[in-house]
Amino acid sequence: MPELPEVETVKNGLAPFMDGAIIQKVTLNRENLRFPFPTGFVGALEGQRIGQLRRRAKYVIVPLASGQNMLAHLGMSGSFRINNELAEGAARKFEPSKAQKHDHVIINVLHPERGPAEIIYNDPRRFGYMDLFIEEDQSPHFMNMGPEPLGNQFSAQHLADRFKGKRTPIKSALLDQRNVAGLGNIYVCEALFIAGIAPQKQVGQLVRANGAPKKSLELLAPAIVNVLNEAIEAGGSSLKDFKHTDGDLGYFQHRFKTYDREGENCVTDSCNGKIARIVQSGRSTFYCPKCQR
DNA sequence: CCACTAACCTGTAGGC
């Protein structure tokens, strides 16, 4: 599930309980998720004071006083939930939460203001994973990764540089984390709709001979930024009060213009087209064949 | 290097 906006929301939901807290105990209910936990994983975490949580692409990063960082990728179905006495509906005195199916990791933290909490990672499909790293640019997870779409390294020109002379369909190119980090199936469909670009369009066709981005590519970069920012805002509104984060972090409702709307009317006023679904490199693409060329 | 497929794993929705 989680793409950049969801991971940002998860990070923001965890931060009030984890930033500045001490990790008291880490429980692994199995020895691997998608990959084995790294050797010494529990020892590297227990006893550490946590710095300020951050996000890179679809990873939540937990900095530790030791200089190491823990990272978590939620895969398709990963989520965190928080058990803390401040959370709505929780017992007044902190007590361990009832175990649920697919709870794989439990991190007990003690926060100086919010007291003890359990941070529980649940992941039915186990496509998620956790790892440790010291330097971000030396970690294999980040080494070849493209820029943050919400950072200042990202622009239409950056995409033009990556796309020049290539014949990859734009849909696949935007899912490729080396071009731009953090996009997934939903927000790629949404951004292409906003920019009016057909998902099959070959990326080289969006670049002029002199290497400058064509008009539609100029529209795409801000479309990506806007789609992500709006989704983050929608997720953020569900977190306004951390007392309501008792449930899962990782899933929130958002209205999409194309995603999962096969056969429905295009939302563009002047368009009488219907949203189509095609399959590109094994994944569903939703788009309006009339608006997107 | 490029483009595509299969694979990882479990749950759920829909057809019959």
Place this chain on the structure above:
DNA sequence: TGCCTACAGGTTAGTG
């Protein structure tokens, strides 16, 4: 109710 198939928000190993 049950059985079967298709599909799900991500990544990566392998193929040609």
